[in-house]
Amino acid sequence: MHPLLSAKEGERRLLLGNEAIVRGALEAGVRVGAAYPGTPSSEIGNHLFTLSRELPGLYFEFSINEKVAMEVAAAAAAAGLRSLTCMKHVGLNVAADPFLTLAYVGVKAGMVVVTADDPSCHSSQNEQDNRYYARLSGVPMLEPATPEEARAMTLYAFELSERLELPVLLRTTTRVSHARSVVTCGKLADYFRSEKGRFEKDPGRWIPVPAVARKRHRVLLERMREAEELANRSPWNRMEKRGPVGIAASGVSVNYVLDAVRELGLSDRVSLLLLGFTHPFPRRLAAEFLSGVERCLVVEELEPYLEEALKVVAAEEGLSTRILGKAEGYLPRYHEFHPGLVKEALARAAEIEYSPPETPDTSWIPELPPRPPTLCPGCPHRETYRVVKEVLRELGEEENTVYPTDIGCYTLGLLPPLKMADYLLCMGSSAGSACGFSVATDQRIVAFIGDSTFFHAGIPPLINALYQGHRFTLVVLDNDTTAMTGHQPVPSQELRPEPLKEKPVISIAKFCEGLGIPTVEINPYKKKEAAEAIRPLLSSGKLGVIVSKAPCVLYRAKFKG
Amino acid sequence: MAQGFRVLAVGVGGQGILLFSRVIGEAALLEGLPVAMSEVHGMAQRGGVVETSIVLGEVKSPYISPGEADVLVALEPVEALRALSRCRREATAILSIDPVVPQVVKDGLATYPELPPLLEKLRTVLPRVYLLSGEDLARKAGSAKALNVVLLGALAGSGTLPLAKEAFLEALRRVVKPAYLDLNLRAFDLGYQAVLSAQ
Ligand SMILES: Cc1ncc(C[n+]2csc(CCOP(=O)(O)OP(=O)(O)O)c2C)c(N)n1
Ligand code: SF4
Numbered sequence A: 001m002h003p004l005l006s007a008k009e010g011e012r013r014l015l016l017g018n019e020a021i022v023r024g025a026l027e028a029g030v031r032v033g034a035a036y037p038g039t040p041s042s043e044i045g046n047h048l049f050t051l052s053r054e055l056p057g058l059y060f061e062f063s064i065n066e067k068v069a070m071e072v073a074a075a076a077a078a079a080g081l082r083s084l085t086c087m088k089h090v091g092l093n094v095a096a097d098p099f100l101t102l103a104y105v106g107v108k109a110g111m112v113v114v115t116a117d118d119p120s121c122h123s124s125q126n127e128q129d130n131r132y133y134a135r136l137s138g139v140p141m142l143e144p145a146t147p148e149e150a151r152a153m154t155l156y157a158f159e160l161s162e163r164l165e166l167p168v169l170l171r172t173t174t175r176v177s178h179a180r181s182v183v184t185c186g187k188l189a190d191y192f193r194s195e196k197g198r199f200e201k202d203p204g205r206w207i208p209v210p211a212v213a214r215k216r217h218r219v220l221l222e223r224m225r226e227a228e229e230l231a232n233r234s235p236w237n238r239m240e241k242r243g244p245v246g247i248a249a250s251g252v253s254v255n256y257v258l259d260a261v262r263e264l265g266l267s268d269r270v271s272l273l274l275l276g277f278t279h280p281f282p283r284r285l286a287a288e289f290l291s292g293v294e295r296c297l298v299v300e301e302l303e304p305y306l307e308e309a310l311k312v313v314a315a316e317e318g319l320s321t322r323i324l325g326k327a328e329g330y331l332p333r334y335h336e337f338h339p340g341l342v343k344e345a346l347a348r349a350a351e352i353e354y355s356p357p358e359t360p361d362t363s364w365i366p367e368l369p370p371r372p373p374t375l376c377p378g379c380p381h382r383e384t385y386r387v388v389k390e391v392l393r394e395l396g397e398e399e400n401t402v403y404p405t406d407i408g409c410y411t412l413g414l415l416p417p418l419k420m421a422d423y424l425l426c427m428g429s430s431a432g433s434a435c436g437f438s439v440a441t442d443q444r445i446v447a448f449i450g451d452s453t454f455f456h457a458g459i460p461p462l463i464n465a466l467y468q469g470h471r472f473t474l475v476v477l478d479n480d481t482t483a484m485t486g487h488q489p490v491p492s493q494e495l496r497p498e499p500l501k502e503k504p505v506i507s508i509a510k511f512c513e514g515l516g517i518p519t520v521e522i523n524p525y526k527k528k529e530a531a532e533a534i535r536p537l538l539s540s541g542k543l544g545v546i547v548s549k550a551p552c553v554l555y556r557a558k559f560k561g
Numbered sequence B: 001m002a003q004g005f006r007v008l009a010v011g012v013g014g015q016g017i018l019l020f021s022r023v024i025g026e027a028a029l030l031e032g033l034p035v036a037m038s039e040v041h042g043m044a045q046r047g048g049v050v051e052t053s054i055v056l057g058e059v060k061s062p063y064i065s066p067g068e069a070d071v072l073v074a075l076e077p078v079e080a081l082r083a084l085s086r087c088r089r090e091a092t093a094i095l096s097i098d099p100v101v102p103q104v105v106k107d108g109l110a111t112y113p114e115l116p117p118l119l120e121k122l123r124t125v126l127p128r129v130y131l132l133s134g135e136d137l138a139r140k141a142g143s144a145k146a147l148n149v150v151l152l153g154a155l156a157g158s159g160t161l162p163l164a165k166e167a168f169l170e171a172l173r174r175v176v177k178p179a180y181l182d183l184n185l186r187a188f189d190l191g192y193q194a195v196l197s198a199q
Helices: A017-028 A042-054 A066-078 A089-094 A096-105 A131-137 A147-164 A210-233 A253-263 A283-291 A305-317 A339-350 A380-394 A409-414 A429-440 A451-468 A508-514 A527-540 A553-560 B017-031 B077-086 B115-125 B134-141 B144-158 B165-175 B178-198
Strands: A012-016 A032-035 A059-062 A083-088 A111-117 A168-173 A179-184 A238-240 A245-250 A270-275 A277-279 A295-299 A322-324 A444-450 A473-478 A519-522 A544-549 B004-012 B035-038 B049-057 B069-074 B087-096 B128-132
Touching: A012 A017, A012 A147, A012 B017, A017 A042, A017 A111, A017 A147, A017 A168, A017 A179, A032 A042, A032 A066, A042 A059, A042 A083, A066 A083, A066 A089, A066 A096, A066 A111, A083 A089, A089 A096, A089 A111, A096 A131, A096 A210, A111 A147, A131 A168, A131 A277, A131 A305, A147 A168, A147 A179, A147 A210, A179 B017, A210 A277, A210 A283, A238 A283, A245 A253, A245 A283, A245 A305, A245 A339, A253 A270, A253 A295, A253 A339, A270 A283, A283 A305, A295 A305, A295 A339, A305 A322, A380 A409, A380 A444, A380 A473, A380 A527, A380 A544, A409 A444, A429 A444, A429 A451, A429 A473, A444 A451, A451 A473, A451 A508, A508 A519, A508 A544, A519 A527, A527 A544, B004 B017, B004 B077, B017 B035, B017 B049, B017 B144, B017 B165, B049 B077, B069 B077, B069 B144, B077 B087, B077 B115, B087 B134, B087 B144, B115 B128, B128 B144, B128 B178, B134 B144, B134 B178, B144 B165, B144 B178, B165 B178
Parallel strands: A032 A059, A032 A083, A083 A111, A111 A168, A245 A270, A245 A295, A295 A322, A444 A473, A473 A544, A519 A544, B004 B069, B069 B087, B087 B128
Antiparallel strands: A012 A179, A179 B035, A238 A270, B004 B049, B035 B049
16 A cells, blocks of 8 residues: 555554645545646646545646646636646746636636656756746645645645635745655545546636636636635634734744744844745735834845835834845845854844854865766666767768756756756757747757657647748757656657556657658667668758657666666 | 654665555554655656655654755765765764665766765764665575565664564565565564674
8 A cells, every 4th residue: 555545544644745746635635636847846647646546535646847737727617626736936937828727717626736846957947936826827826835734734735725715826936846844644635436526517717717717707807805814713724922022934944943043042133923824925924024023124035025014014014114125234135044154144133142053174175076967877868868979970960959858857968078058047948949049049958858748838839930930950869768757758758657658659769750741760779770760861951850769778777777 | 753754764666665665654653643645756767866754753754854864875875975064973884885886877977976085084974873784684684675674673672662572574575465474574683783883
């Protein structure tokens, strides 16, 4: 039995934040899950995928991208089944289009959208703060600080969603999703029934033509007022009044604040506003808090989301309370926090002496060799890069070539000695930017994209290239899996786990041939044959696709178990 | 330990840091001691720096700032040096002295420092430093892969955490696959004894 199922009601388990979210969803009786992987959210999808094989009443799919996943979950919730989708922060950019209008049409059964943000870019290309998506869309947002809160808030998020008929955004960060601590499990829902939902037609609600959209926007604003009242009274928003210095915090920062207050000996002197239900912003509660303190330090990672909301409240209420945050230089607007940083800011706000803990002498330590991530020994990506490099060198084009790249293990082609990655924005940008380089320069263009990324966002730009007549070679690194995020399935996969054996194998080469694009498929380990096969495409420089097919060595080892 | 306790575990991807910290967490759960940790998940590829922060007792922040760690456990010696500034001046360090040479060094792009003088110096910088021939001990137990559990035994033997040996063993039984249990129990014991005999 899956460990997240075996825990009984009341049992205490050591769970990862992401596991706790899954447990909360199982307690809420989630029936449909859909996701595209992305660190730090990936374990949620991985567990739901495994669980769906054990539970007749749970459907889960790894969708082709976050937008599709959002639409799958939205439709399920419209048809009366509780649903969940999860993604990394940048995934919500991809799913933003359906998400923002979903806020207008709403849901019937509860729907939870998990966004896992990544301050400090541990495994991401930016550190955007997705709390602004709650503000942009109008949907309620919950921010857990610990795995236990992640479980309980997920359970509550489904209820809240049903009550307001709106999806609910559950926003974590890396240090919550990947924190592990003790969680007290609740009662599991009954998964051995699997009756389907039923979609009730109502074009005046579900089809946001302008007349409907205008009406639904007003409905949304009314629901937001109701949600704000709930936020004002929510047990997830706690206020502790103890003195003239206030601290407001949400998410993982709550932990740093609690430690800082205790360790600086300020427990009986500072007032706390600890927020978990952060959109709509609980203005009345905040006003009450601010009116009881002289100044208020705001502790939140990334953007000044709470800080600006508090400043608005102070202005509206005519309060003279000073709000001390990023604008005042107390804490930075970039990268994740750590406890020491918060302690320093609090000491400054409370006007007490503080010197950071002394560290051991490290002056004697020489420069240490770095350990940048590198492609695994035997990785097929390395072999593909080598063949392409060799043929371009033969053609005298190695230096004259621009290499747009994409996101996945193969981005490491950036490092010497390969140095075959020149430009990257987001998933799918290899092919899209290749179109642009093709019109803007006379340089040769060879773009690289992974198989999972090709399906996710590589197909529309490839069709654009064909239609517009752009010239580049697209190398698809088909390693049979989504390696970077922990080996999730892809439609072209041949080494398949049992439950996916029934599904069709979608060949990338056949797809491209079907469009009429010159395409070759190679085995990158067979250097000579591969070089022969790709030479004509690379020397013509016209639009062409090379599909390099060989499984990720880690995935193959895991699969053969 | 009046208030709380912070353990920083460092090593290289593939050395089993996650299992190492998982066992400490389960042991704390068994003992009813509050515990939180922050794991590094992310890149699938091997060979990068990996660290876990484990906090016990009253501490809530699952992350360790410079000058805060009470114990540093390093599965690789250069990683111990890299993490030294995260320790308190009074910290205990437990490390395996066998290098895992980074790819950049093999490619001639960086140098791996000469260890013996650095490890000698480390002994003078922190009050308690345990240096283990981790790989030898792990191989003696039956597999070089048991290095993480050797270090776990060493941590238990050092007596720096408020967790009984029996709690570690029971946690190990819960976390490790049955087929590898004997191997891991041997590895634990070898690490435990190595530290006792060094005291
Ligand atoms: C919009 C978005 N979703 C998810 C991710 C996380 N992510 C990064 S690369 C990647 C897929 C990698 O798979 P693939 O293209 O097959 O390359 P591989 O790692 O297997 O070499 C994912 C899911 C992201 N960066 N952006
Ligand atoms: S995980 Fe797979 S694809 Fe990624 S670097 Fe290793 S072998 Fe290559």
